[in-house]
Amino acid sequence: MDATVGIPPAVTEETAAFWAAAGEGRLIAERCASCRAESFPPRGICRLCRGRVTESVSIVGPGSVYSYTVNYQRWLPSLDVPYALVLVEFADHPGVRVVGRLRGCPVSDVDIGMTVEVGFEPGPGGFAIPSFTAVLP
């Protein structure tokens, strides 16, 4: 499955650190230097206390699939289908939900509550995109 066909992200002041870390295989969110709450996506402000000083925190997983879809439609020429897209949450990181692809199992096996490991794969424009790995029971 090739995930490189698609539309790359526009990188901004707020998201540069995320995409740089992704390129190194690390998933990061923002943590408030004041109240320690975690926020995602990164916006340079704590969603809990609105503090403006934030630092990065690594999300190491495992995560849990909140929900999913299997995309069958070829929205772009040469798009490799089908593929599963998952919304992943992390028990130790409330406030962080990350959307990505799912690898490591047939698309028919994806399910709500499935445990997944954090990972990345080559995506559009040379960016590494979130791509979780199914943890099979």
Added chain:
Amino acid sequence: MSGTELFERRVVISGVGQSAIGRVVDRSGFQLTLDAILAAVADAGLSLDDIDGLAMFPGGGAANLPGYANGNLYEVQDALRITTTWRQGIVEGMSLPFYGAAMAVATGQARHAVVWRTVKEGSAARAAGGRAAYGSLKAAAEGPLAWLLPVGMLSPVCQVAPYATRYMHEYGVSRSQLAWIPVTQRAHAALNPDAVYTKPLTVSDYLDARMISSPICLYDCDVPADGATAIVVSAVETAPDLRSPVRIEAMAGVVDGRPSWEQWEDMGRVGFATAAAMWARTSLRPADVDVAELYDGFTIECVWWLEAMGFCGVGEAGAFVEGGTRIGLGGSLPLNTWGGQLSGGRLHAGFGHTAEAVRQLRGEAGDRQVAGASVAAVTNVGGYEAGAALLTRF
């Protein structure tokens, strides 16, 4: 809350007009826009010289999909040779088509305002050989799309689908239940000469249809169309000059939770805060509603509106729509009597729904008329942006 304090009671919807509507209408978006505006103003019983407010949705800069955004407000004003005291072109805040115009007229900024929406998505899809990826008009995914498009969440279908998956999982609602929404709306479309798809649709057609992004199949998606809809909002004191005005009993648009396609805590709750705010502005209750024009960009959005508006309980919409009896023309809550966007055409943002609600309340809905309709519900949703209104006979 006393009725005289509600700004929406100071205005009426005085006219609705539509251009030709179809999968492909071989005329420019500008011509469709003019057709709809002229029809709406005539429908109101007004002349163009009465119009002093213009609004279009979306305003500039919302071109995420080919054929989605069309035209320029000033060009329309120039072509109509009118003077305006109020104008609006927006993207964010489009809770209901007539929301901004109602505020402008209620506060005296305009007396008769026209708001329109023109789509050429049918032509665009035909030219491209299929529906385009969301955001594909730009080289890179900006803002909130930066989290969605690069991983392959390339369409609103993929974006809404996980919430449909979650809803069906939590409440045990099946595709064979949800099928009754597009199936019933198709039967309504057969009675609407302007609908895009009128051929009968069955539950087995639905279950056999190809999956777009699970659990959303082809017939769960609205149909890209060409067409324009215009709506005239007028000051209530001008009612004696109007042909057949319709009241806005109550309206509201609340965005709560996290307004994001992937961060929303539970998109199945979209519309609940909006509906609660709307019901707080009226003494009418869900049982008083005679006809429901609920936004149906996807079947599942209709499901969520049925529950948010209190037409059934949370998780009960599957059972509510099953068999199509309740939501059919003879039922307790006829739903999307024009076919909705699923069969009538993606006129978008609640414009088609509003036009139909007005026709129903006036008794001008032809073969699909709900006898004696005096209260209509209209809702709109775009992901997390939501609006709900009750319209009533004048």
